[in-house]
Amino acid sequence: MICCQIKILDNLISHEYNGKVARISRGVFLMQFEDRIRSGYLFDLYGELLNENQKEIYEEYFIEDLSMSEIANERGITRQSVSDLIKRCTQSLEKYEKRLGLLQRFLDIRSLAEKIEEISADKSTYESEASRQKINELSKEIAESL
Secondary structure: OOOEEEEEEOOEEEEEEOOEEEEEEHHHHHHHHHHHHHHHHHHHHHHHHOOHHHHHHHHHHHOOOOOHHHHHHHHOOOHHHHHHHHHHHHHHHHHHHHHHOHHHHHHHHHHHHHHHHHHHHOOOOOOOHHHHHHHHHHHHHHHHHO
16 A cells, blocks of 8 residues: 655655655755646646657656656656656647746636635625726736636
8 A cells, every 4th residue: 555644844844655754855845846736737738739658658657646667667668768758748848838828828817816816705895996996907807818
């Protein structure tokens, strides 16, 4: 049985996986976590542009969280081949994002929607004219970005 436990200790992250403990700095862990989330978003947006083999391996690594060694063993290829393929896929997905900018548009729209939600959740100012005007402005920004 696979067991993973993460503990945040001041500025260190203690990561226990199948009884083995590794400690990395909190900043490094958060950067790795943010990179994985970004990779997931990019895969959601542009994954269909990868070939079938690339999609499967990229999904196994980033979505199913299999290690490169597990993927290599399962497919009968080297770990280095898996690593190279993941790097090429990541570069391709980043290239698509640089050209099309869909992820950035999504994040911008989500940020505007969150601002609307914050304004509307504040009962004390929700019914004020200023709040309605701000919500209207943010809604127009969303509409223009689509």
